[in-house]
Amino acid sequence: MTRITPLPILLGLLSAGCGPSVRRGTEVAAVASATLPSDPADRAWDDAPEFAAKLLPQDLVEPRLMKASTPEVLVRAFTSGAAIAFRLEWTDADQNDLPGAGRFLDACAIQIPAKIEPDPPDPQMGSQGKPVEISYWRADWQASVNGRPDTIQAVFPNATVDHYPFEAHSLAPGSDEQKEFARRYAPADAAGNRRVGPRAAPVEDLLAEGPGTLAPAGKTVSSGRGAFGSQAGGKTGWRVMITRPLPDGLAPKTRTLVAFAVWQGSQQESGARKMRTGWNPLSVKEAK
Secondary structure, eight states: OOOOOOHHHHHHHHHHTTSOOOOBOSSEEEEEOSSOOSSTTOGGGGGSOBEEEEOEEOOSSSSOOOSOOOOEEEEEEEEOSSEEEEEEEEEOSSOOOOOOTTOOOOEEEEEEESSOOSSOOOTTTOBTTBOEEEEEEEHHHHHHHTTOOSSHHHHSTTOOOSOOGGGOSSSOTTSHHHHHHHHHTOHHHHTTOTTSSOOSOSEEEEEESSTTOOEEOSSOOOEEEEEEEEOGGGOEEEEEEEEEEOOTTOOTTOEEEEEEEEEOGGGTOOTTOSEEOOOEEEEEEOOO
16 A cells, blocks of 8 residues: 655655754743854854744834845844844845935844833833834945945945045145045034944944834944855845843843844835834744
8 A cells, every 4th residue: 555645744845855954942042052153144043933923014104115135134143141142134125225316225123112111112112111122134234344435436336536535636635624524524523413434333322212203322332243145945035133231130031022024125114114023022042
């Protein structure tokens, strides 16, 4: 007598032999580890369970995003006891990391309540008296950290420059006169705009107590690194790791919440126009 294996079971057996299995969790579980991964491509991330965070359009406050783009972001996490590292992974057909007029940039963010309390802040940027802490990564900042010069030639490779203050030969580089002329051609820098120009890090820490209240934190203590490349199934996209201090009070027997956001530059997403999640449970998983 011939036994016929049902098709669903057969397909499951075949897929199980095609590569390492992925452990999917029902919450973001940060695995306790003496050391944290140092790169988004580090194989150590395979030892952390993966959480698929479903993304929704930000359609609650203006300017709204009414058309969905990124369906989900895959999250893994580790903690050393003092810091917590997240890796966010999402598919993206285009690498958008060049700033400029009419251009939009790829980015992502992690949001955590400033305090662990029974009544959490709103997931939409917190609420009055209940602040949230946000670690924000942007692709053009990463390109700057990776070594792309902050020059006209780097941003517009086909441009021809006959005179530009940052590269002027008529004035001594670094002289007071050269700096004065340079500022005339860099109004954002002259106004103290922190969102342009060369970057020492691709991540910025922010605070908010509701939509429209987003502001820089006193200083940035988070760090990170992102890389664009191939993913499973022949797709392309970003893998971004962000490391920040462990939230106060988070331990193996306690939980807090975490939310995520993704911006796709190819979809003209910027500012409030983004894909975001609600709150997701965040816990610490003790090492075996």
